[in-house]
Amino acid sequence: MGDEDIEQRPAAGPVAAVVVETPLAHLDRVFEYAVPDELAADAVPGARVRVRFSGRELDGFVVERRERPQHDGRLTPLRRVVSPEPVLTPEVLALCRAVADRYAGTLSDVLRLAVPKRHATAERNLPLECPPQEDVTAPAPGPWTAYPAGPAWLRRLAEGEGPAAAWTALPGRAPADDWPEALAVAAATALAAGRGVLLVVPDHRDVDRLDAALTALLGKGRHVRLTADQGPQARYTAWLKVLRGHARLVIGTRAAAFAPVHDLGLVAWWDDGDDLLAEPRAPYHHVGVVLGLRAAVTGAALLAGGYSRSLRVQVGIQSGALVPVEADGAALRAAAPRVTIAGEGVDEERDGPAARAHIPSRAWRVAKDALVDGPVLVQVPRRGYLPALSCAECRTPVRCARCQGAVALGAAGTAPSCRWCGLALAGSGFECGHCGSRRLRSSVTGARRTAEEIGRAFPGFPVHTSGSGEVLATVGREPALVIATPGAEPVADGGYTAVLLLDAWASLDLPVLDAPLEALRRWMAAAALARQGRAVVLSGAPEAVALPxxxxxxxxxxxxxxxxxxxxxxxxxxxxxxxxxxxxGGRRPLEEALEQADLPASAQVLGPVRLSPAAAALRRAAVDADPDRAPADHHALVRVPLGETAALTRALLALKAFRSARKEADIITVRVDPLDTF
Known part of the structure; x- marks a missing residue:
């Protein structure tokens, strides 16, 4: 059933099936309400309503009008129709239900993320009728000619088929051939064939680049943006433009994955491994999974792009669900930067200990030569000054006496303090509890300290920092040093003349299962910003180890x-x-919950075990606000074969509903496919 069917279908039937916005898992179903005569015309499927529920007035959505109730008894009437706008289309409703089932969440959890809050002024000001627009002319393949399978994929897209591809983008491309321009060509190809398009990228800087590429190719007014940084009116206006058919091309961050695009023909996302594509709120879904579900239902073409490749994409390729679109060997060798490893070969013999310094001699020489004709990028794994300290003798990490958090140095001349609670070290100074030493050393050097060191080494060159709280979008062509943390690297006009990747060990030592892939993704994202064929130096890799x-x-x-x-x-x-x-959750509530759960016979339960201090601290504010609850300081893992996914999520949903119905005080948080467990 299409979106147009909602608008044209008469709102017949005196009974409304309503999804009520409540987080309680045992109430995750539709409820029937009587439709008063005065609300009959406005209470259409998809409309927002207010209903009486458990002695309170709650919001909800009408999902169906029925001639007769499916349950006996007197029905409570709808209180009012908040808006007759059918914002919850059948396609989006089905998608939200599928996402909730896939991640053992509730429909209400997904709906609050999928459908933006109403803004009455936006509804009044936006015309109902779509202004006429000229047809889009199919563009030339352009950037896609660099990939042997690229033109064929575009041709199938233009013919109305649903090809699914994993695109490995070439690095160091000129602006006319870079990834935003390639996505713009794919979007224009779909629009020219009369198909809607949905493009999702990790952050607003990527949205800006994609916005500029689409505007240059299609002109203004052909697409809308949906991002978290928009105000309520701007975001709801953009959503309504899509719902009413004013625009059929949507770009945005992860919430845009649910946009009600008409005649959806292409879904695409960039950089599958970026954690910004994973929703941090329940039900903790990933954009790639959401768009995959949409493509499977609508028959839309699918494109997962990036410089690197995640395991999710690799599984799709090996199963045949995704076809790789990548350059041949000759084109890749010509485009890839020249990567060298500091401290290898003759470096150690020539430079001695300086070969493995924080900024080794090879990196200094490359930066000095590259600064002659443009900017140099220096990627530092951590922000701050000295974000981690340890004992200088035994290397034991320094922990806060109050909360056991990590102790850091915020700036030169200041006292070390806890990064979690802010407690400064006692006036008498530090004494290691393991060996008794009173000397400190830095475990890792932050962006501010690196900028300070480089500024002294290269006087006369401007030094820019880009990281949390101060992210730069672009830098010019003039010689400069740019110190950035992963994901915050600005795009240089014309590309960087060199890229230095510092403290490789810090990226490789991330306490997650995906550390090798995440380290490579970070390095490749920075190295890809270099001009074609320029030097990239990786420093700080562990010695004498052949690391994949x-x-x-x-x-x-x-x-x-x-x-x-x-x-x-x-x-x-x-x-x-x-x-x-x-x-x-707490240890005892977890043990009780695992006993209550009707898990598949193939399920293997690991734990419960105590969470790390960092992970426990992240959950403490949200879960431990009630002193009567057990502290959420333990977790358990449940492992099943892939074929048992549906059985596992059903069991977890039933467990949540059971505990919710019993009004259990201790909260058990459930995450399927957790990213930060290991």
Whole structure:
């Protein structure tokens, strides 16, 4: 059933089936209400309503009008229709239900993320009728000619088919051939064929680049933006433009994945491994999974792009669900930067200990030569000054005496303090509880300290920092040093003349299962910003170890690393070769919940075990506000074969409903496919 059917279908039937906005899992179903005569014309399927529910007035959505109720008894009448605008289309409703089932969440959880809050002024000001627009002319393949399978994929898209592809983008492309322009060409091809388009990227800076590329190719007014940084009226106006058919091309961040695009023909997203594409609120879904569900139902073409390759994409390629679109060997060798590893070869013999300094001699020389004709990018794994301290003698990490948080130095000349609670070290100074030493050393150097060091080494050159709270979007062509944390690298006009990747060990030591792939993704994202064929120096890699992520970077071969990692996961029974769910709460409530859950026979339960201090602190504010609740300081993992995913999520949903109906005081948080468990 299409979106137009909602507007044309008469709102017949004196009974309204309503989804009530309540987080309680045992109430995750539709409820029937009587429709008063005065509301009959406005209470259309998809409309927002107010209803009386458990002694309170709550919001909800009409999902169906029925001639007769399916349950006996007297029906409570609808209180009022908030708006007759059918914002919840059948397609979006079905998608939200599928996402809730896939992630063991409730429909209400997904709806609050999928449908923006109403803004009455926006509804009044936006015309109902769509202004006429000229037809879009199909563009030339342009950037896609660099990939042997690219023109064929575009041709199938133009013919109304639904090809699904995994696109590995070339690095160092000129602006006319970079990834935003390639996505713009794909979008224009779909629009020219009369198909709607939905493009999702990780953050607003990516949206800005994509916005500029689409405007240059299609002109203004052909697309809308949906991002979290828009105000309520701007976001709801953009949503209404899509709902009413004023625009059939949507770009945005993760919430845009649910936009009600008419005649959807293409869904695409960029950089599948970026954690900004994973929703941090229940039910903790991932954009790639959401768009995959949409494409499967609507028959839309699908495109997952990026410089690197995630395991989710690798699984799709190996299963045949995704076809790789990548350049041949000659084109890749010509485009890839020249990656060298500091401290290898003659570096150690020539430079001595300086070969493995925080900024080694090779990196200094490359930066000095590159600054002659343009900016140099320096990627630092952490923001701050000295974000982690340890004992200088035994290397034991320094912990806060109050909360056991990490102790850091915020700036030169200041006292070390806790990053969690702010408590400064006592006036008598530090004394290691393990060896008794009173000397401190830095475990990792932050962006501000690196900028300070480089500024002294290269006087006369401007130094820009880009990180949390002060992210730069672009820098010019003039010589400068740009110090950035992963994900905050600004785009240089014409590209960087060199890229230095510092403290490689810090990226490789991330306490997550995906650390090798995440390290490679970070490095490739920065290295891809270099001009074609320019130098990239990786420093701080562990000595005398042949590390697959380092090898993959030197060879510029993310597919090899993804295939290797996936094969190891299959041998070890780890995600994504299996389905994993994480249950978090107090130890005793967790043990009770696992006994109550009707898990599949194949399920393997690991734990409960105590969370790390950092993970426990992240959950404490949200879950431990009630002193009567057990502290959420433990978690358990449930592992099942992929074929048992539906059985696992049904069991977890039933568990949540059971505990909700019993009004259990202790909250058990459920996450399917957790990203930060390991």
């Amino acid at each position: 992520p380092v090898e993959a970077l030197v060879r510029w071969d993310p597919a090899w690393l993804a295939a290797r990692e996936l094969e190891e996961r299959r041998e070890l029974g780890l995600p994504p070769a299996v389905r994993m769910a994480q249950l978090t």
